[in-house]
Amino acid sequence: MTPTDKKLIQTLxxxxxxxxxxxLMRQAGRYLPEYRATRAQAKDxxxxxxxxxxxxxxxxxxxxxxxxxxxxxxxxILVLPHxxxxxxxxxxxxxxxxxxxxxxxxxxxxSPGGLHDKLAPVYETLRGLGRELPQETTLxxxxxxxxxxxxxxxxxxxxxxxxxxxTWAYRAPEEFAQLIDILVASTSDYLIAQVEAGAEVxxxxxxxxxxxxxxxxxxxxxxxxxxxxxxxxxxxPEVPVILFPRGAGLLYEAFAAEAGAEGLSLDTTVPLAWAxxxxxxxxVVQGNLDPLLLVTGGAALEAGVxxxxxxxxxxxxxxxxxxxxxxxxxPEHVEQLVAQVRGWQPGA
Amino acid sequence: MTPTDKKLIQTLxxxxxxxxxxxLMRQAGRYLPEYRATRAQAKDxxxxxxxxxxxxxxxxxxxxxxxxxxxxxxxxILVLPHxxxxxxxxxxxxxxxxxxxxxxxxxxxxSPGGLHDKLAPVYETLRGLGRELPQETTLxxxxxxxxxxxxxxxxxxxxxxxxxxxTWAYRAPEEFAQLIDILVASTSDYLIAQVEAGAEVxxxxxxxxxxxxxxxxxxxxxxxxxxxxxxxxxxxPEVPVILFPRGAGLLYEAFAAEAGAEGLSLDTTVPLAWAxxxxxxxxVVQGNLDPLLLVTGGAALEAGVxxxxxxxxxxxxxxxxxxxxxxxxxPEHVEQLVAQVRGWQPGA
Numbered sequence: 001m002t003p004t005d006k007k008l009i010q011t012l013x014x015x016x017x018x019x020x021x022x023x024l025m026r027q028a029g030r031y032l033p034e035y036r037a038t039r040a041q042a043k044d045x046x047x048x049x050x051x052x053x054x055x056x057x058x059x060x061x062x063x064x065x066x067x068x069x070x071x072x073x074x075x076x077i078l079v080l081p082h083x084x085x086x087x088x089x090x091x092x093x094x095x096x097x098x099x100x101x102x103x104x105x106x107x108x109x110x111s112p113g114g115l116h117d118k119l120a121p122v123y124e125t126l127r128g129l130g131r132e133l134p135q136e137t138t139l140x141x142x143x144x145x146x147x148x149x150x151x152x153x154x155x156x157x158x159x160x161x162x163x164x165x166x167t168w169a170y171r172a173p174e175e176f177a178q179l180i181d182i183l184v185a186s187t188s189d190y191l192i193a194q195v196e197a198g199a200e201v202x203x204x205x206x207x208x209x210x211x212x213x214x215x216x217x218x219x220x221x222x223x224x225x226x227x228x229x230x231x232x233x234x235x236x237p238e239v240p241v242i243l244f245p246r247g248a249g250l251l252y253e254a255f256a257a258e259a260g261a262e263g264l265s266l267d268t269t270v271p272l273a274w275a276x277x278x279x280x281x282x283x284v285v286q287g288n289l290d291p292l293l294l295v296t297g298g299a300a301l302e303a304g305v306x307x308x309x310x311x312x313x314x315x316x317x318x319x320x321x322x323x324x325x326x327x328x329x330x331p332e333h334v335e336q337l338v339a340q341v342r343g344w345q346p347g348a
Numbered sequence: 349m350t351p352t353d354k355k356l357i358q359t360l361x362x363x364x365x366x367x368x369x370x371x372l373m374r375q376a377g378r379y380l381p382e383y384r385a386t387r388a389q390a391k392d393x394x395x396x397x398x399x400x401x402x403x404x405x406x407x408x409x410x411x412x413x414x415x416x417x418x419x420x421x422x423x424x425i426l427v428l429p430h431x432x433x434x435x436x437x438x439x440x441x442x443x444x445x446x447x448x449x450x451x452x453x454x455x456x457x458x459s460p461g462g463l464h465d466k467l468a469p470v471y472e473t474l475r476g477l478g479r480e481l482p483q484e485t486t487l488x489x490x491x492x493x494x495x496x497x498x499x500x501x502x503x504x505x506x507x508x509x510x511x512x513x514x515t516w517a518y519r520a521p522e523e524f525a526q527l528i529d530i531l532v533a534s535t536s537d538y539l540i541a542q543v544e545a546g547a548e549v550x551x552x553x554x555x556x557x558x559x560x561x562x563x564x565x566x567x568x569x570x571x572x573x574x575x576x577x578x579x580x581x582x583x584x585p586e587v588p589v590i591l592f593p594r595g596a597g598l599l600y601e602a603f604a605a606e607a608g609a610e611g612l613s614l615d616t617t618v619p620l621a622w623a624x625x626x627x628x629x630x631x632v633v634q635g636n637l638d639p640l641l642l643v644t645g646g647a648a649l650e651a652g653v654x655x656x657x658x659x660x661x662x663x664x665x666x667x668x669x670x671x672x673x674x675x676x677x678x679p680e681h682v683e684q685l686v687a688q689v690r691g692w693q694p695g696a
Contacts, residue, residue, distance in 0.1 A: 163674065166640050170648040210558075210595075213638050213670070214619040215655070247558075249597035250619050271562040271598050290561050292514050300518040307563070322561070328511065 008070045008138035012240035012262045019344045020317040021069035026324030027062040034061045045090035049075045050121040056128040070138040077144025083118035084110040100156030107179045112186045123197035130198035141199025145206035146183035146224040184224050188231035195236045203242040210247015229260040256282040268322030272311035280315045288322035294329035309344045356418045356486035360588035360610045367692045368665040369417035374672030375410040382409045393438035397423045398469040404476040418486040425492025431466035432458040448504030455527045460534045471545035478546035489547025493554035494531035494572040532572045536579035543584045551590040558595015577608040604630040616670030620659035628663045636670035642677035657692045
């Protein structure tokens with residue numbers, strides 16, 4: 001089987017497959033008992049990301065259980081600031097923590113020089129997955145988008161309104177642009193190296209794109225994403241890229257028209273008929289089931305899945321969630337979802 | 349001066365005023381030293397809301413300082429669950445807390461009967477403001493929208509993903525609809541009573557509208573808002589209503605077309621040119637400066653204000669923020685903002 005026979009890649013080249021391929025954001029995660037068992041073998045979350053045999057194992061678990069059409073590298077978007085020399089750690093139950101950047105001096109002290117050495121275990125995980133994955137399964141590499149990564153680097157943790165990071169960008173846009181430029185360059189290098197280690201598709205996660213007015217969203221989210229796509233394509237024109245500017249709302253259309261990526265991952269709030277008309281005519285769409293429907297299951301899950309398939313399934317679609325699966329999701333609901341998607345026929 | 353000579357009301361009747369009227373969401377708040385001084389006289393936050401002389405005083409403070417075109421009743425959206433018999437309290441620095449609703453029995457035990465007795469101090473505040481406000485200042489009453497209020501009633505506090513409230517709605521939509529129906533009825537009664545106590549314009553805040561897929565947003569946010577508008581207009585057809593479905597994204601258009609309200613308050617992310625074309629052609633728009641620009645001030649604030657005025661100022665516009673002002677805002681930046689709006693001439 002050549003890469004172009006894989007369903008996810010065929011779809012990203014613009015073909016409409018019936019049924020569409022399916023994978024789920026954060027499909028390797030705490031909702032799976034086998035994940036929790038492997039997780040317990042690692043010292044902490046970063047150790048899990050940086051231990052290739054464990055990271056390969058958790059990446060494979062959802063493929064074994066559900067036969068998803070793609071496996072995504074098990075890692076975290078914050079391995080990049082870690083590789084740039086910022087202190088990053090994960091507190092049990094409290095999420096990620098970073099020693100926050102305070103001023104231009106802190107930005108200048110970031111050191112992209114040792115990037116690939118520090119990220120070597122990630123590349124090793126990708127090579128391991130390349131050996132272990134079923135031949136029909138596409139291997140997805142990923143990184144955080146510059147704004148989302150910058151927001152963690154400045155806030156030091158997740159935040160409700162990102163006041164510190166946003167006010168920095170408003171008050172000193174040139175300084176903030178230096179940080180974004182460093183992240184554009186190092187993220188591009190990181191993604192290119194992931195391709196060279198075996199990633200066949202790349203996804204860029206901008207989880208917090210939805211906090212900006214239009215002009216700032218273009219400057220800090222859309223333009224950096226487009227530049228990363230350009231750099232990756234200059235090195236590897238054949239590798240499809242999926243962007244996930246979560247919360248971009250109306251500006252999803254600008255991402256479809258201007259970013260140069262093959263795929264656009266839609267968050268839960270994107271209306272389906274609008275997406276068919278304005279997005280799917282230009283790019284391959286991915287999404288966008290509410291992950292909480294995998295907690296409830298039942299009729300609501302079935303109706304939500306149907307609506308997506310009926311509206312977007314007649315064009316190039318990758319079935320996915322609108323955000324990562326939650327720890328409260330039930331494995332049997334995921335099974336119900338996969339069976340429904342795999343059994344779908346248009347108008348049936 | 350008759351009510352129809354007031355700038356906010358003229359604008360809500362569809363006139364384009366140059367410069368546009370201005371007020372700010374949460375304009376009576378912690379960024380003002382005089383607010384903090386009055387706040388210190390109250391036992392706690394609910395006591396401040398329920399002590400008419402103090403609530404009148406803090407509502408008037410931003411009018412005295414900046415001469416805004418409207419004063420909004422000082423209160424909180426959670427006085428309604430309190431009036432329905434749910435236990436509500438505010439922990440210093442931690443935000444609101446409620447004894448959460450757990451099941452259908454808890455919903456059935458809510459008691460709309462004593463509503464107006466418990467909310468009498470709010471009506472008293474409105475009457476006090478009616479006496480004290482400058483004659484050119486419009487008096488705005490408000491309530492929380494059913495979904496946002498329900499989310500607090502179920503989660504017991506603010507939440508990141510509203511998993512408990514959303515899964516309730518997905519799992520048992522008939523039960524959840526009972527809660528929404530109670531809130532539609534009591535919110536309508538509450539707003540009608542506010543008008544009878546002197547409110548000249550009403551705003552309905554749906555702060556968490558942005559977490560739903562389209563079908564659910566229509567069912568739990570748009571339809572209840574439209575029903576409240578119908579009930580209020582049946583009693584007081586002359587009173588303009590402004591809806592604030594924060595985060596509704598593309599569905600702002602459905603609110604403009606279907607909800608029956610005169611005004612639509614835009615959050616920060618709504619693109620201005622789109623709003624001019626698709627919203628301002630149907631309703632009066634209000635918004636949508638990023639409140640963090642009142643923290644930074646300077647060139648970014650000036651540019652943000654200009655963009656809104658140039659794009660939306662040639663049609664019916666109420667200048668406002670895209671979300672409430674933050675405690676970190678500087679009073680002198682608010683002064684700069686008001687001066688810029690008041691001094692604006694189109695194309696100057």
